[in-house]
Amino acid sequence: MAIRNLKPRTPATRYYSISTFEEVTKTTPEKALLEKLSKSGGRGNTGRITSRHRGGGHKRMYRVIDFKRNKLVVPGKVSSIEYDPNRTCRIALIVYADGDKRYILAPNGLKVGDIVTSGPDSEINVGNTLPLRNMPLGTTVHNVELVAGRGGQLARSAGNACQVMAKEGEFCTLKLPSGEMRKIRLECFATIGQVGNSDYFNISWGKAGRSRWLGIRPQTRGMAMNPVDHPMGGGEGKSKSGGGRKHPKSPWGTLSKGLKTRHPKNASNKYIVKRRTK
Secondary structure (H helix, E strand, O other): OOEEEOOOOOOOHHHOEEEOOOOOOOOOOOHHHEEEOOOOOOEOOOOOEOOOOEOOOOOOEEEOEOOOOOOOOOOEEEEEEEOOOOOOOOEEEEEEOOOOEEEEEOEOOOOOOOEEOEOOOOOOOOOOEEEHHHOOOOOEEEOEEOOOOOOEEEOOOOOOOEEEEEEEOOEEEEEOOOOOEEEEEOOOEEEEOOEOOHHHHHOOOOOHHHHHHOOEOOOOOHHHOOOOOOOOOOOOOOOOOOOOOOOOEOOOOOEOOOOOOOOOOOHHHHHEEEOOOO
């Protein structure tokens, strides 16, 4: 999980760094766990762009990940740690005692040959999944369910983890990676440990082409546009909206700085104990 800097033999490699992939033990994915992954190019079902700056990118196959971890009691052995082009963390191939194979997110410290289990009676070991009710306070967890049985939704990207802070009634209070304190029902499942590959966010892309490989197209600043194209376009020099001091807006006129986008009557507000911002 270390990062390797390339020698500056070209302008691009001067700032170019890559992961060493030292934890990856297998380079060929499990064929039965692959699915076709088609690209949208940022367009919805009407053919119109709904997400800008998307398109191109390298072809990929989707690795089916077991976010539910609902194979209870049956022990599984870690067969390999693999690279997944669809996410920032590594994935682990688990071979269960009954022959079933599944991919899970690979947490820090999980090695080939380790045994993982799921269920209320599982031990507090890295990679094991059990209900929040059975976890001691202070436990570091990832792949946390918001609704019991739906599958993990919180703390799934590289280096992320939640911490069990308190239990009261039917709820457990978790500290999320953002700093937010949130109540989750005690019957929801979570996996012990922190998601691996935590050095991912220290990688320097080095050149624009690496973003294009990921399917990210270039953005143009609103201030570089004409008034017909953007609320912040036009004016002599670097003027703010044609010489005035208007607030920054999106191309559709929505305020882009300081506007609270969360609905004040959102049903899940009652589960948030402390917001990530004061």
